[in-house]
Amino acid sequence: MREGFQDDLDLLDDRLARMGEAAAEAMRRATRALLTADLQLAEQVIGADTALDDQRAACEEDAYALLALQAPVAGDLRGVLAVVYCAEKIERMGDLAAHIANTARRSHPDRTVPADLEPVFAELGDVTARMADRLVELIRSGGEEGGYRELSRTDETVDALHAKVLATITSADWEHGQRTAVAATLLTRFFERFADQTVSVSKRLEFAATGALPH
Secondary structure, eight states: OHHHHHHHHHHHHHHHHHHHHHHHHHHHHHHHHHHHTHHHHHHHHHHHHHHHHHHHHHHHHHHHHHHHHHOOOOHHHHHHHHOOOHHHHHHHHHHHHHHHHHHHHHHHHHHHHSGGGGHHHHHHHHHHHHHHHHHHHHHHOOOTTTHHHHHHHHHHHHHHHHHHHHHHHTTTOOOOOOHHHHHHHHHHHHHHHHHHHHHHHHHHHHHHHHOOOOO
16 A cells, blocks of 8 residues: 555656646746747747646646545655645746746737846746756655755845846836836746745755755
């Protein structure tokens, strides 16, 4: 019975990892659509978000079935509950990538991001997608100790980029108008929240693995 339970838990973790891979790809594609005004790519990201929603629902259903059938305790219980928590957060990551793609779609054929901010948003997209990649590694490794601290440090880079965007759009040299400033503010918030979700998931993974909340 124990061996069967572990097999089921491994399947849950694999499903969660695949959700993380989908979220990372969604962020990469959404950023590319944003910076190139690629309408077709933006619509692909938006459409793919439904699949991530379905994956979350399947994760939750399987996790609750495992709880009902196996009644796990201690570390096993933490592991199952972590899947439920993390699936919700990763689904949210997909939603945030879809918000970025939707912003690109609404602005088409124009570009939402002015040329002087494109490098910052390109870096935001790269850093956040790589955070999701690292999250997948943590899921597949069983929430290795130190992952939360590592992603928290990377999140500081995202916060700094966010601050850079805000400083640019509020400076006296801003030439692109209020509408573009508002769009840039919302967009950078989507990237920031995506990064925050990866940190939150890594914290729960480490707790599930060790039984202690990382600091």
